[in-house]
Amino acid sequence: PSAAETLDLAALAGKLRGYGRREMTEVIRLLVMPVRDLLDEWFENVELKGLLASVAVRGITQGPFAGGTTFNLLHHLTTGDGYFRATAKGGVGAISQTLAKAAQSSGAELRTNTRVLRVVVKEGVATGVELDSGEVIETVQVISDYDARYTFTQLVAPPELEPEFNRAVQHVRYNGSVARINLALSELPNFPTLDEKALQGTLVISPSIMHLEKAFDCAKYGNVSDQPYIEVTIPSLADPTLAPEGNHVMSIWLQYVPYKGNVDARQICELVLARLSEFAPNLRSLVLHTQVLTPHDFQERFHLSEGHLYGGNMTLAQTFFLRPIPGFAQYRTPIEQLYLCGAATHPGGGISGLAGRNIAN
Ligand SMILES: Cc1cc2nc3c(=O)[nH]c(=O)nc-3n(C[C@H](O)[C@H](O)[C@H](O)COP(=O)(O)OP(=O)(O)OC[C@H]3O[C@@H](n4cnc5c(N)ncnc54)[C@H](O)[C@@H]3O)c2cc1C
Structure with missing residues (x-):
């Protein structure tokens, strides 16, 4: 590092020391910790831990048992892309x-x-x-x-x-592991257990830490789990200009879909529709159009190496x-x-x- 960078690093180290011995070691411990261990220390509820752990593995090719996943959680939180995510009027x-x-x-x-x-x-x-x-x-x-x-x-x-x-x-x-599926819908799907206000947020299918780890296990061997981690948003609820009147768009995040693996776009679309239909039984009948983007599509269409959304794991x-x-x-x-x-x-x-x-x- 240059002299200026050395000074910056020294200032950072000084700040860390300023926390005191106990907090300083805690910061270091958190950075390298698997998010599973962190959540086990603080929570008991299996579903809550599954939901909280999903952010820690979002976009990376690792499961929640991996060291350093707490760091990824902190990264998402500090960049404002944690549990409560925003979009812009008119789309991103x-x-x-x-x-x-x-x-x-x-x-x-x-x-x-x-x-x-x-x-x-x-x-x-x-x-x-x-x-x-x-x-x-x-x-x-x-x-x-x-x-x-x-x-x-x-x-x-x-x-x-x-x-x-x-x-x-x-x-x-790199080894991108996320696919995106966008649906054009003739109307708002009916999720019988959710009210419309809940649909304005992000719907997450990640019922346990083990669910995430097992989904990652499949990706390690180049496959897509039939119980994947899914995030769903309906951006047209927040911004009706994104779809013709009465219609909606649904944007789906599907993980893990390994770049280095056997991925069939038609099959993963079918998989997602099957999983989501468990919660919204009329979903299939509303689909007007689908768009499936796998890590290979991200590489070909947007030049993202190995389809990684963040320019590297x-x-x-x-x-x-x-x-x-x-x-x-x-x-x-x-x-x-x-x-x-x-x-x-x-x-x-x-x-x-x-x-x-x-x-x-
Ligand atoms: C499907 C998907 C979902 C995502 N979801 C989220 C999310 O929910 N929240 C979040 O915070 N982040 C998300 N991200 C990540 C976020 O979008 C990226 O981290 C961010 O866009 C990176 O910004 P950038 O400016 O580095 O690159 P980009 O936004 O990729 O911009 C690079 C630009 O360079 C252009 N370009 C490429 N090659 C050339 C060339 N040869 N000559 C000229 N121009 C070229 C491209 O067309 C593009 O416009 C997502 C990414 C993807 C792909």
Whole structure:
């Protein structure tokens, strides 16, 4: 680390010491602890523990028995993506639109539907980007919002980099394990045991910690459990503009669906409909259209390496100054004037905007 980073780390260590000996050791214990152990210390109710544990494994390819899953829980809580999740009016895309307007009003030129083919590197320095149209834009700095694997295999040619760095890029852990299923519905499904207010929140099928661990067990061997972890939201309840009048959209998070596994889009859609029909018996009859996105679809359509939603698994070994690659934290890369930002960098995935703010500062 640089002198400034060493000072930052020392300040952090000082803050930790300031908690006193007992609290300091407790913080360290929490970071490495399996979330199962944490919840067993505090709660008795099996269903409650299942619900609370789900956030600790959300988006990662680990089960709740794994060390470090308490850290993932804390990460979701600190980025505002814990138990009570919010969306934006007009959908999450409305946030991008608002940011785009703010940037344009400050003079930024935005080009959409334009693909960067590669970063132009001359003698170890990024000097511009080449677009798919063949146009080269010369720049002083290039900032890639893409993950380390994509940036350093597709945008920068590996021969520009040291073998040691290329090896580290290959060893970033991705193995996405979430599929998304979106349903267009002719009307609001009937969940007999829930009132409409409850439907405005997130519905979670994670009845126990063991349920989550068993679902993960299947994924370890490349399979999808027939008792998966499911989260459901109906965004059109909060924002009716998302569907034609009377219709609704249902957005479903399905985990674990391993990138490195046998996944059939039709089968997982059928599985989800079967599980949800146990709670909403009329669901199937309301489906007008389905969209299934597996980790392979995320990779092909959005260039997310191995379909990982957060630009790399959010584990302790890939976080803080180890993210995205040990030795290349603080948004720097081995190529001068080329920086990384976005979910692949500290503080990781989610829609916090913090990585972008940090690099701008
Ligand atoms: C299905 C799904 C569900 C999620 N759910 C949640 C959630 O509920 N809560 C939450 O907090 N987070 C969620 N996340 C994670 C969150 O969306 C990401 O962490 C966040 O969007 C990352 O932001 P980013 O700016 O790093 O990258 P992105 O938002 O992925 O933006 C990268 C942009 O770069 C563009 N691009 C790609 N390649 C090129 C190229 N060659 N040239 C030019 N442009 C290119 C892409 O089109 C894209 O617009 C979810 C992610 C997914 C995929």
